[in-house]
Amino acid sequence: xxxxxxxxxxxxxxxxxEQANLSIAGSAVLYGLSVYTVFPIVYTKNGSxxxxxxxxxxxxxxxxxxxxxxxxxxxxxxxxxxxxAVTELIQxxxxxxxxxxxxxxxxxxxxxxxxxxxxxxxxxxxIYEAEPIIPQNGAKLKTSVWxxxxxxAIPSRAKVNGAxxxxxxxxxxxxxxxxxxxxLLDINGHVCELSAANIFIVRSGTxxxxxxxxxxxxxxxxxxxxxxxHILKIPTEERNIDLTELYIAxxxxxxxxxxxxxxxxxxxxxIINNKQTGPITKQVKDIYWSILNGTNPTxxxxxxxxxxxx
Ligand code: PMP
Numbered sequence: 154x155x156x157x158x159x160x161x162x163x164x165x166x167x168x169x170x171e172q173a174n175l176s177i178a179g180s181a182v183l184y185g186l187s188v189y190t191v192f193p194i195v196y197t198k199n200g201s202x203x204x205x206x207x208x209x210x211x212x213x214x215x216x217x218x219x220x221x222x223x224x225x226x227x228x229x230x231x232x233x234x235x236x237x238a239v240t241e242l243i244q245x246x247x248x249x250x251x252x253x254x255x256x257x258x259x260x261x262x263x264x265x266x267x268x269x270x271x272x273x274x275x276x277x278x279x280i281y282e283a284e285p286i287i288p289q290n291g292a293k294l295k296t297s298v299w300x301x302x303x304x305x306a307i308p309s310r311a312k313v314n315g316a317x318x319x320x321x322x323x324x325x326x327x328x329x330x331x332x333x334x335x336x337l338l339d340i341n342g343h344v345c346e347l348s349a350a351n352i353f354i355v356r357s358g359t360x361x362x363x364x365x366x367x368x369x370x371x372x373x374x375x376x377x378x379x380x381x382x383h384i385l386k387i388p389t390e391e392r393n394i395d396l397t398e399l400y401i402a403x404x405x406x407x408x409x410x411x412x413x414x415x416x417x418x419x420x421x422x423x424i425i426n427n428k429q430t431g432p433i434t435k436q437v438k439d440i441y442w443s444i445l446n447g448t449n450p451t452x453x454x455x456x457x458x459x460x461x462x463x
Contacts, residue, residue: 160245162278181259185315188217189257203456217311222269291418295332297323324348350409351375354402404431414438
């Protein structure tokens with residue numbers, strides 16, 4: 154289990170993690186009625202801290218709340234206030250490594266029943282060690298026995314806590330079978346994503362990923378990979394991918410905040426690219442890390458410096 158830092162942000166206050174608790178009678182606990190995002194804060198060589206695509210994360214969080222109908226949050230918040238809250242949280246802890254921040258809007262109205270509007274909500278944030286959720290040098294994936302929940306049942310582009318039972322089932326199924334993670338297919342049998350990462354394949358020099366109307370989460374790293382490909386002049390396609398295309402792809406990789414860029418070397422016992430990380434994956438991965446580490450001037454605008462002293 155990843156290390157969690159002691160001080161958290163909870164309902165406008167900095168408090169120790171043991172005290173940051175939600176009621177057993179609140180909607181967040183009863184129905185998983187919370188939305189969240191996770192973003193990295195990168196510790197650079199000179200000891201400074203940068204949040205990656207903070208504004209995109211805030212926007213997705215707000216949009217998730219909007220889709221679900223949590224309407225009491227945005228009235229009191231904006232991006233600048235969020236950035237100040239992140240800074241306050243960072244300053245309340247001593248950070249000497251790259252970390253993840255999990256920011257969640259919880260509905261904490263007690264016994265409200267199965268509804269979402271006009272209910273009390275709060276923001277919580279905690280910091281934890283940035284351990285990747287899958288191996289970084291050749292992960293093994295298994296097609297899940299579970300399908301990705303369709304957008305018409307639980308909105309896929311909203312990051313809703315309760316919906317993550319779908320990911321839990323699929324990831325555990327993969328681990329039980331000796332794999333690192335799963336491939337969730339959509340209800341039509343097309344490739345959708347991993348338990349908590351998006352997927353890309355390379356076929357004949359083209360980078361291909363399922364489109365955003367394929368019941369997947371609109372990953373911020375997915376968007377970053379497409380932007381990197383654009384700059385590198387690598388052709389891209391956003392379209393349906395059949396499972397069998399994965400088996401014969403030249404390269405496959407996953408991307409996400411907690412997966413980073415993870416080459417995939419085995420899918421359902423089929424070996425991908427002779428278990429070697431392919432050239433396009435390598436190129437994208439190298440640029441991705443230069444962006445995160447702040448050494449790539451072209452993408453400096455994707456980083457938000459976080460002041461470590463008040
Ligand atoms: N899909 C799912 C289901 C996820 O949980 C995540 C992780 N947030 C992703 C994709 C990747 O999204 P991002 O790049 O924004 O981390």
